[in-house]
Amino acid sequence: MAERHVSAWPAGLPRHLSLPRTSLYTNLEISARRYPDQPAIVYYGRVLTYAELHDEVEALAGHLRHLGVVRGDRVLLFMQNAPQFVIGYYAILRADAVVVPVNPMNRTAELGHYLADTQAAVCLCGQELFDAIEPLLGTEALTDVIVTAYRDYIDPRTDLDLPAEVAAPRRALERAGVTDWQEAIAAGHAPGTHTAGPQDLAVLPYSSGTTGAPKGCMHTHASVMATCVHGAHWMHSTTESVTLATLPYFHVTGMQGAMNSPIYGGSTIVLMTRWDRRTAARLIERHRVTNWTNIVTMAIDLLSDPEIDRYDLSSLNNISGGGAAMPEAVSDKLMALTGLRYMEGYGLSETMAATHINPPDAPKKQCLGIPVFDVDSRIIDVDTGAELGVGEVGEIVSRGPQLFSGYWNRPDETEAAFIELDGARFFRTGDLGYVDAEGYFFIVDRVKRMINASGYKVWPAEVEALMYGHPAIREACVICTPDPRRGETVKACVVLAEGADPVTPEQIIAWCQQTMAAYKVPRAVEFRDALPRSATGKVMWRALQEAEYDNSGAGAPA
Structure with a gap:
């Protein structure tokens, strides 16, 4: 393992982290036992405590079992950021099944691929997306859709601007195989014993490659647990941390940084369904938000608000993300406004979010950061596989506890995605970059066509x-x-x-x-x-x- 980045390692953090040998669902169970009255989610004025969140997860997991979901089954989670996404995600895990998070921007033709590939029989769906999934009900394996209205989980007295999907009243949907979310929760079915362990599949996020069809990245409870725990420690999160969730939960960065990691630590999530810079600023001020993981365009949009100086953002301890390089001028404006440097990171669906993050106390601009806990990253020659030295451009390869098991039902593509170095199996990211003398990684191009x-x-x-x-x-x-x-x-x-x-x-x-x-x-x-x-x-x-x-x-x- 390369050791160049040791000198940049965050003060007070160990190089190695022992990870829990439990399922991801267990994180919620433990937090609900420890902090039952702690706000788990704040959603447009409504507070959902950890005890309430856990109760709803248990109830929905019982209904999934009632529908015939068993250990290892895949369940589609097709909705936007809302408490129901969190409840649905953990209910699927509680039922020993596998979460298939689906981009809510997908249409019927695209959804057909997910269903054919996973043979999912059940879909949890936001009501504004039901028209996209309805034509597929009764085709492939899909037999049941549970539909929810986001409005059911807000405080109707909120003074915040509501996205159209959140303001919309509940639709009356009368069709065989369609169940209203509230009816599923109230049905009273027991979920039985939770049996999934660290090596069971937990999440199947979809990525794509130059061959076109999206492919599922097989992540176990152990690999999802890794970046969940890594993020909590790297960002110095505590039970008193408050995370603003603006990144979509179907994407691994939002899923880990703004959902799974806060739940692991028993802290509070302030959740937005749609990005709105003025609402975000009000939420940061009102709830004393400490952590905000975003994409660069969100940070740029927030800072471009001519009235941003009206809001108190002093509670923020870190602002991090990626998606594109942060422009230096914007980074400087962020520093002047908040006293914080933007912490860029790097990861992929195959690595369940970050393998590299900038050290909080020593970030570099337009930089991927350094390898996090127990991650070994190197730069290799694309053609020969030979390891390259400082400043030489080649493909970034990585190994670590957050690495996926392979592509679902695609053994040939799985084999092609790995290379052996020094007797160890490394994932070929398809990204071209270099490492500097201090062990910081930089990206310069992409091998993959993306x-x-x-x-x-x-x-x-x-x-x-x-x-x-x-x-x-x-x-x-x-x-x-x-x-x-x-x-x-x-x-x-x-x-x-x-x-x-x-x-x-x-x-x-x-x-x-x-x-x-x-x-x-x-x-x-x-x-x-x-x-x-x-x-x-x-x-x-x-x-x-x-x-x-x-x-x-x-x-x-x-």
């Missing part, structure tokens, strides 16, 4: 596959183009089918908006007579990508 739009990962091959459903498209090649707000955004180079009805770029974009998640939709469509091809007939997407950056004058992305 677009990073405001922290959302967009996989061109997946977007292309969906675009081929348009009758006027013969070929499509998706690339990224610079965007002043999102950093990168999606562009499609399209060859139209002969004899197709006339179509405009705007019409294709509108079609995409109805077919795929909003963050995947091309913001620009360029018609071409042909796409460049290699001697073997493969589309040369890299040539199109390089030409796009040359034409924009922005240069290749860092």
Whole structure:
């Protein structure tokens, strides 16, 4: 294991952490026993204590068992940030099943892949998303959908601005296989004995690769526990910490930093369903928020509010995140306003959030940070696998207790994702970077073909596959183009089918908006007579990508 980062290690923290040998659900059970009256979640004015949270988890887990969910079954969790997401997540674990968190921006066609791949029979769903999952009810394995209205968990007297999804009244849904959330909670079914252990599968977040179809990352209770515990210690969290949850819970960073880690420590989560900078500032001031993990664009948006100086943000102890490099000017503004440096980190779905975080007392700008507890990270030559030295650019590879077990039902892709070094198995991240003399890691490029739009990962091959459903498209090649707000955004180079009805770029974009998640939709469509091809007939997407950056004058992305 490389030791360059030892000199930068946070003061007072051990290099090794012994992790609990229990299930993730047990963290909630213990916190509820220790701190029953402690606020677990504050949601638009309503406080849910740890005792109340645990009671609802037990009740919903009992209903899942009643529906036939057994140990190892996969259950879709398809909703936005809300207390119901937390209740649903831990109820699935309590029932010894596996959480499949689904991006709420996904549409029916995309959901079909998750169902076919996981054979999930049950889905927990926000009511605003029900129309996307309803056509699939009764297909594949899906037999039951439990639907919830976020409004049921707010304080109706709140003075906070409510997102439309939260303000909406409960829908009356009458269909076989559909159960109202409150009825499921009130049904009174007992969940039985909890038997899942550290090596059982716990969470199956989906990632994608250049082959297009999203693939499930198999995480055990042990691997999820690792970054949950790591984060609590690295950020010096205590039972009195208050975390503002603005990152989506379906994503591993939000899931770990703003849900699982606070629950492990018995602290309080102040939860937002949708990002709103003024609401966030009011919540920080009102609830004396201490920790805020976000994506860079959220921090930039908060600081760009002309009235930000009106709010007392002095309770904040750390502000951390990633998704894109924090601009130096914005970092300096954050320092002037709060006295805090933005702590950037680095991780992937395959590593259940962070493998690298900047030390709280010695962060570097536009830097991934240093390897956290028990993580071994190195830089290797992409072609030979040989380890490289300080300042040499190569692929970042890592191993540690948070590493996934492999891709669900994809043994070949699992095998290709690892490399052996010094007798140990390392995960190939697909990201190019280098390490400096002090052991800090920096990213410079990506081996994998991926677009990073405001922290959302967009996989061109997946977007292309969906675009081929348009009758006027013969070929499509998706690339990224610079965007002043999102950093990168999606562009499609399209060859139209002969004899197709006339179509405009705007019409294709509108079609995409109805077919795929909003963050995947091309913001620009360029018609071409042909796409460049290699001697073997493969589309040369890299040539199109390089030409796009040359034409924009922005240069290749860092």
